[in-house]
Amino acid sequence: MSTPALDAALAPAAGPADAAEAEPARSGRAAGPRRWAVRLGSLAVVAGLWQWLTAADARVGLRFDRLPSPAEVAAELGRQLGTSIYYLDLAQSMMRILTGFALAAVAGIALGVLVARSRWAGDLLLPPIEVVRPIPAIALVPIAILVFPSDEQGIVFITFAAAFFPIMVSTRHAVRALPTLWEDAVRTMGGGRAHVLWNVVLPGTLPGVFGGLSVGMGVAWICVISAEMISGEFGVGYRTWHAYTVVDYPAVLVGMASIGLLGWITSAAIELVGRRLTRWLPRVGEDAEGSSR
Numbered sequence: 198m199s200t201p202a203l204d205a206a207l208a209p210a211a212g213p214a215d216a217a218e219a220e221p222a223r224s225g226r227a228a229g230p231r232r233w234a235v236r237l238g239s240l241a242v243v244a245g246l247w248q249w250l251t252a253a254d255a256r257v258g259l260r261f262d263r264l265p266s267p268a269e270v271a272a273e274l275g276r277q278l279g280t281s282i283y284y285l286d287l288a289q290s291m292m293r294i295l296t297g298f299a300l301a302a303v304a305g306i307a308l309g310v311l312v313a314r315s316r317w318a319g320d321l322l323l324p325p326i327e328v329v330r331p332i333p334a335i336a337l338v339p340i341a342i343l344v345f346p347s348d349e350q351g352i353v354f355i356t357f358a359a360a361f362f363p364i365m366v367s368t369r370h371a372v373r374a375l376p377t378l379w380e381d382a383v384r385t386m387g388g389g390r391a392h393v394l395w396n397v398v399l400p401g402t403l404p405g406v407f408g409g410l411s412v413g414m415g416v417a418w419i420c421v422i423s424a425e426m427i428s429g430e431f432g433v434g435y436r437t438w439h440a441y442t443v444v445d446y447p448a449v450l451v452g453m454a455s456i457g458l459l460g461w462i463t464s465a466a467i468e469l470v471g472r473r474l475t476r477w478l479p480r481v482g483e484d485a486e487g488s489s490r
Contacts, residue, residue, distance in 0.1 A: 265447040270454070273447035282436075289431040291459065293349075294421050297356025298414060298463075305361045305413070306406060309368025310398065326365070334359035334420040338427050352424045352432075359420035360413035367412070371405025372398060404478065407471030414467055418460045433459070 244267050249255075254262035265273075277283040308326075312319040334355050341351030375398065383393050425434030437452030 263446075265450055269447045270450045274451050274454070277448070277451055286431055286433050286436045287455065287459070290421065290425065290433045293352050293425075293432065294356055294414075294417055294459075294463065297353045297421065298360050298417050300353075301357045301360035301364055301413060301417070302410060304357075305364030305409065306368050309365040309406075309409075310372055310394075310402075312365075313369045313372035314394075314398070326362075330362045330366075334416070335423045338424055341424075342428060348428045348430065351428060352421060355424040356417045356421045360417040363412040363416060364406070364409040367405050367409025368402060371402035371409075374405070375401045403471070403475050407467065407475070410467050410471070411464055414464050415460065418456065418463070422456055 247264075248267050250257075250261040251264050251266040256262060308322065312322055337355060337358055338351070341354050342348075345351040345354060383397055421432075422434035422437070425432040426438040433452055433455050437449055437456070440446075440448035440452060
């Protein structure tokens, strides 16, 4: 018969190793609120400094007397949150960025693996890619206007071009950096090319791939906003530029804050997915701890 006392007596005693493993978990849970407090505190300091400079009409090399105060920007944000056009602009920009980025992710990862694994594909595809890659994506706006029948397709193309090259280059370097010992070991045990690709190459390149995805998302946001300013009819970039043309500076800052928030959310989502898919990898702290034992 099992009793609580008997179970406690038979249970293995917690040794020093268990206590050592439990201590980092407790410290990690305690560090979470402190880290968020520091982050929120830094934002509060920046907002307070901004409010003080604008209220004092400071001119310290930079002119803060014409800059809207945080209170004016907050009032404009509250006004825009009560309108449907604000949410339409957010949805339009998100649709453009997600469509272009998804296409760039698929094409960039596939082409990066292909040119890294095949010498013939590299010789055939890399020269034209390397010629086009230094051209800023925003410089392709005239080409997009001429080639695509609608502005919407052109903006998605600019977003695709901005994100494609960081993803492709990061994937190619990640594939080439894989230890050949991994592939040799799988082939020795009878694994074919497809087995090596799905079980060695793709999992092993995930850290590099997600690094490229994170960079690609940031560049894509820069270019989609610029493209919206040039040829868009809706979107956060278009609305921000329109506010500037009518000298509505609080609305300009609301647009900038909206762009920053959307960019942070999408980049954080990529990093979260990357951490979930690479949980099997050893972390830097774990490596240091293992080497010290």
